[in-house]
Amino acid sequence: MTEDIISLIRENVIQGRVTQDDEGLDEGMVGQPGVxxxxxxxxxxxxxxxxxxNKGLTExxxxxxxxxxxxxxxxxxxxxxxxxxxxxxxxxxxHLDQSGIKPKGKVLLATVKGDLHDIGKNIVSILLRGAGxxxxxxxxxxxxxxxxxxxxVENPQFxxxxxxxxxxxxxxxxxxxxxxxxxxxxxxxxxxxxxxVSEGYAKSIGADGYGSDGxxxxxxxxxxxxx
Amino acid sequence: MPRxxxxxxxxxxxxxxxxxxxxxxxxLEILVDPGLICFSKKAAEIFHGHGAEVTAxxxxxxxxxxxxxxxxxxxxxxxxxxxxxxxxxxxPDNALIMKGDEPRxxxxxxxxxxxxxxxxxxxxxKKSDSSIEIQVPEFHPRRATVADLCQxxxxxxxxxxxxxxxxxxxxxxxxxxxxxxxxNKFFASLNNTTKHFxxxxxxxxxxxxxxxxxxxxxxxxxxxxxxxxxxxxxxLVKSPLQFVEDTTDTFIEVCQRGLPVAVSSSPQAGTTAPxxxxxxxxxxxxxxxxxxxxGQLTNKGTPMLYGSVPVRARMDTLGDSYGSVETSQYNIDxxxxxxxxxxxxxxxxxxxxxxxxGQQASIERLFSDIVVTLSGPQxxxxxxxxxxxxxxxxxxxxxxxxxxxxxxxxxxxPAQINQQELAETMKQIREVVATPQKLYIRYIRQVMRSGEIxxxxxxxxxxxxxxxxxxxYQRMSExxxxxxxxxxxxxxxxxxxxIPGLLPRLNVYKEGK
Numbered sequence: 001m002t003e004d005i006i007s008l009i010r011e012n013v014i015q016g017r018v019t020q021d022d023e024g025l026d027e028g029m030v031g032q033p034g035v036x037x038x039x040x041x042x043x044x045x046x047x048x049x050x051x052x053x054n055k056g057l058t059e060x061x062x063x064x065x066x067x068x069x070x071x072x073x074x075x076x077x078x079x080x081x082x083x084x085x086x087x088x089x090x091x092x093x094x095h096l097d098q099s100g101i102k103p104k105g106k107v108l109l110a111t112v113k114g115d116l117h118d119i120g121k122n123i124v125s126i127l128l129r130g131a132g133x134x135x136x137x138x139x140x141x142x143x144x145x146x147x148x149x150x151x152x153v154e155n156p157q158f159x160x161x162x163x164x165x166x167x168x169x170x171x172x173x174x175x176x177x178x179x180x181x182x183x184x185x186x187x188x189x190x191x192x193x194x195x196x197v198s199e200g201y202a203k204s205i206g207a208d209g210y211g212s213d214g215x216x217x218x219x220x221x222x223x224x225x226x227x
Numbered sequence: 228m229p230r231x232x233x234x235x236x237x238x239x240x241x242x243x244x245x246x247x248x249x250x251x252x253x254x255l256e257i258l259v260d261p262g263l264i265c266f267s268k269k270a271a272e273i274f275h276g277h278g279a280e281v282t283a284x285x286x287x288x289x290x291x292x293x294x295x296x297x298x299x300x301x302x303x304x305x306x307x308x309x310x311x312x313x314x315x316x317x318x319p320d321n322a323l324i325m326k327g328d329e330p331r332x333x334x335x336x337x338x339x340x341x342x343x344x345x346x347x348x349x350x351x352x353k354k355s356d357s358s359i360e361i362q363v364p365e366f367h368p369r370r371a372t373v374a375d376l377c378q379x380x381x382x383x384x385x386x387x388x389x390x391x392x393x394x395x396x397x398x399x400x401x402x403x404x405x406x407x408x409x410x411n412k413f414f415a416s417l418n419n420t421t422k423h424f425x426x427x428x429x430x431x432x433x434x435x436x437x438x439x440x441x442x443x444x445x446x447x448x449x450x451x452x453x454x455x456x457x458x459x460x461x462x463l464v465k466s467p468l469q470f471v472e473d474t475t476d477t478f479i480e481v482c483q484r485g486l487p488v489a490v491s492s493s494p495q496a497g498t499t500a501p502x503x504x505x506x507x508x509x510x511x512x513x514x515x516x517x518x519x520x521x522g523q524l525t526n527k528g529t530p531m532l533y534g535s536v537p538v539r540a541r542m543d544t545l546g547d548s549y550g551s552v553e554t555s556q557y558n559i560d561x562x563x564x565x566x567x568x569x570x571x572x573x574x575x576x577x578x579x580x581x582x583x584x585g586q587q588a589s590i591e592r593l594f595s596d597i598v599v600t601l602s603g604p605q606x607x608x609x610x611x612x613x614x615x616x617x618x619x620x621x622x623x624x625x626x627x628x629x630x631x632x633x634x635x636x637x638x639x640x641p642a643q644i645n646q647q648e649l650a651e652t653m654k655q656i657r658e659v660v661a662t663p664q665k666l667y668i669r670y671i672r673q674v675m676r677s678g679e680i681x682x683x684x685x686x687x688x689x690x691x692x693x694x695x696x697x698x699x700y701q702r703m704s705e706x707x708x709x710x711x712x713x714x715x716x717x718x719x720x721x722x723x724x725x726i727p728g729l730l731p732r733l734n735v736y737k738e739g740k
Contacts, residue, residue: 016669023673076671083669122664137663 002047006056009038009088013060014067016080018087025077035084039091049092049099053132057085061130078215079123082130089132104132105225106156108188110147111140112171117164120194123214124160131218133158144171144178151184158221161207163194172197173205180206189224193217229313229322230333230390233639238330238566238603241559247567250560253509254516255298262295263468263517267475270294270521277524289472301516304523310569312487312530314391314606315454317444318421318712322454323391323606325532325571330603332639334632336383336625337393337608338460339427343371344583344614344621348697364696366583368619371396373403373415373730378707379622380419383611385706386625388632391423392416393460393608395620400730407728409433413440413457414722414733418714425458425489425608431477436726438484443721444714451486458487460534460573463521464514466494470521478518482525489573489606490518491534495547496557498540504553508560511537515561519570532573532606535561538616541580547616549578549609550591558595559602566603574604577628582615584624584696593631600635623696626703630685637681 015024017034024034033041035057042052064081067073096103107128111118118140128135136154138147151159159179163169172192179185191209192202202210209224211217242250264284265271271292275281280295314323323333345367353359379395394412403411408429416424417440428434437457445451461478465471481488492514494500500507515533522529537557541548548554558574565572576599579591596610609617610632612625659667674680685702688694714722716736723729731737 016672022669025672025676074672074675076668076675079666080669080672119666122666123668126664126666 002045002051005038005042005045005047006051008033009035009042009052009056010060010063012038013057013081013084014063016064016077016084018080018084035088036091039088043091043095049095050101052088052092053101057088061085079126082126084130085132086126086129086135089129093134103134105158106134106136106154107158107160107221108136108138108147108150108154108156109160109162110138110142110150111162111164112147112168112175113141113143114171115163115165115168116140117194118162120164120214121160121162124162124193124211124217127214127218128221131222133221144175147175148178148182148184151179151188152182156188158224159188159190160211160217160221161190161192163192163197166196169194169196169201172207176206189221191217191220191224228320229324230320232323232331232333232390232605233600233636234641235330235332235601235603235639236641238562239559239598239601240563241556241602242563247563250505250508250512250564251567253505254513255301257468257509257513258296258301258517259298260295261468262293263464263470265292265294265470265475266290266472267470267479268292268472269479270470270475273479273521273524294470296517296520300524301520304520305516305568305570307523307527308519308568308570309528309530312532312571313455314423314425314458314487315445315451315456316391316421316423317417317456317714319454321390321422323423325605327569327571327605328566329605330566332600332604333390333606334388334610335391335393335425335606335608336379336389336395336611337425338613338617339394339397340613340618340620341371341397341399342368342615342619343375343396344368344619344624346584346621346623346696346700348700362697364584364623364700366621368582370399371620372400373398373411373733375620376412376415377419377733379612379620379625380416381711382622382625382703382706384420384422384711385709386611386629388629388636389422389611391425391606392420394424394426395612395625402730405430406433407730410436410440410726410728411730411733413437414726414729417441417444417456418719418733418735419711421712423458424456425460427460427462428477428481431473431480433728434477434480434484436728438486440722440726443718443725455487455530458489460489460491461518462491462493463518464492466492466499466514467510468514468517470517475521478522479525482522482529485526485529487530487532488522489532489534490515490522491536491573492518493536493538496537496539496553497542498545500537502540504556504560507537507557508564511535511557511561512564515564531570533561533565533568533570534573535565536575536609537561538575548580549575549595549616550580550587552594555595555598558599558604562599562602562604571605573606573608574599574602575609576600576607577610578613578617580616582619584614584621584627588614588624589627592628596628596631597635600639623699623703626699626706627686627695630699633682633685643679 019034189208209220284291348362463475539553576595581587686695686698
């Protein structure tokens with residue numbers, strides 16, 4: 001029975017189904033429990049959280065990654081699966097401590113002052129949540145000082161800053177300067193992303209990393225996590 | 228089930244109904260005054276026999292006749308010409324059904340060029356930094372051979388957007404003569420594609436051999452009538468307004484056999500037709516109507532296509548300028564004229580002035596491909612691989628054109644907007660707006676897999692590199708590597724037994740091949 005539930009969680013991660021209302025990829029899936037319902041059921045059955053995460057969610061996500069490499073799956077598929085894993089992780093978080101599982105870390109995300117574009121940031125949010133990070137999304141058009149205040153309150157390990165416009169990317173520098181002035185710069189790793197910025201720009205404004213797309217952003221954060 | 232082609236739901240119309248009628252009236256006047264000069268005795272006799280005014284003309288060394296075609300005769304011919312024409316195929320699923328009043332477009336290759344363009348990719352090294360190498364395509368023109376014709380038919384067989392095959396090159400091997408050219412070009416083409424095959428005829432004496440070959444493949448005389456796997460193009464009227472002896476005689480013979488035929492005229496605005504649009508249109512329409520009338524007088528009910536290959540003259544050389552914008556305008560006007568008569572149209576697009584594939588070629592051909600397709604011709608020829616104003620065929624260009632037509636076919640799919648679609652999407656909008664990320668990405672997935680999302684440009688390079696030619700070449704090689712369904716061994720044996728003049732090397736079942 002335990003194996004059946006875990007197997008269903010894994011399959012629904014591959015299908016990218018958050019809830020029973022999602023259609024997934026195969027025909028006739030609507031109405032069948034999605035990752036959310038299955039995770040709730042697994043918790044109610046007292047299934048070991050480490051099995052849910054490792055054998056269900058992580059293994060499902062690994063299979064999705066393999067399909068992506070083989071070009072059977074595309075980015076929308078990866079995101080749907082990550083979204084399903086993120087939803088499951090929200091349900092599991094309150095139980096992590098008692099299972100002895102260490103959370104992966106907290107990431108604060110924001111689109112900087114003057115910029116309303118947040119597609120990239122939102123994609124990064126889905127991927128990070130799917131990878132097991134706790135994500136706090138501050139939204140868009142964020143003043144440097146508001147971001148500093150959030151860092152002080154939330155105490156994240158990472159801050160992701162996004163901008164789409166050449167006119168607003170300069171506010172990334174202002175935000176990093178505001179962090180320095182408030183004495184918080186050493187407490188958080190800053191990763192930037194967005195169409196007009198680059199690795200070189202990240203270095204020039206004193207950021208710790210640069211992600212050219214959502215997957216690279218996740219890879220950069222993973223590499224900084226392990227250092 | 229015949230091929231679907233692409234139905235243009237709201238065809239582009241360049242000229243008004245009033246202008247269509249004005250052109251029609253002007254053409255009818257032209258057919259009487261000045262009428263046509265006819266160099267074919269047979270045609271003159273047919274017209275005379277049906278009551279047209281035919282008088283011996285005095286000019287020139289060759290015997291000729293002056294013909295005035297009355298309106299009533301033209302209108303009767305338009306009435307008897309079939310409004311639906313079927314072009315069959317070796318594979319019946321590749322048949323084309325063309326209705327004169329339905330703007331369903333089929334994309335076809337053609338026309339017959341003398342030059343075949345080879346391509347290779349030599350490596351160049353940067354002078355200032357020898358570690359940097361690039362591959363640059365080089366194009367090498369040469370006289371076309373029967374092997375080239377086989378190759379192009381082979382690739383056209385596998386290009387999904389291509390609905391029918393017009394022979395692309397004039398075969399000029401050393402062992403090809405005027406006497407054996409027709410049988411070899413028909414066999415080479417038919418043996419390498421299961422799609423419809425259309426061609427002109429080099430020598431009238433070969434018509435029966437070619438038709439017999441088609442009968443053997445189709446399964447007999449009656450089977451060929453039911454499934455006409457071959458059809459003919461004849462430029463019987465040389466502009467301005469002259470019935471040419473050999474092509475007119477060929478046309479008459481084709482009509483007598485009841486096989487489908489494109490009545491084609493190719494005036495050049497500025498030299499063999501007036502430079503102004505009204506003038507070339509009145510003339511080309513008169514020329515095509517004259518051909519249709521002769522065909523219907525010869526054999527009432529012969530399936531015909533209203534063939535139009537109008538072109539503007541280049542101002543620098545007075546050669547053809549297929550890349551000129553006016554050429555597309557004339558073609559669209561002709562599409563409208565054919566639709567007015569409810570006779571399927573054989574139209575032209577995709578030919579360019581430039582001699583090799585490249586930016587100019589892409590711009591000129593894509594422009595005419597888009598605008599002429601939007602007007603809804605039934606049989607759009609010349610669209611694949613032609614360069615240098617119909618003088619050069621390049622297989623690589625044909626593969627590039629296939630990608631253009633994939634885009635065009637996708638673009639012309641009908642819009643899926645209805646109450647059910649809107650209701651489902653409204654539900655999505657409400658759901659997504661309520662989420663923190665506000666992204667519709669998850670809903671892409673099933674749509675992406677259902678074919679409702681257009682494919683990316685197939686020859687897109689990585690990063691900033693432009694590898695279009697190299698990737699298209701790779702695609703061309705892949706298509707050539709795919710097997711072709713040749714004519715069955717026993718039929719091939721019969722063909723080689725009965726039809727004289729076939730080159731033994733074209734027999735794929737011959738020992739040692």
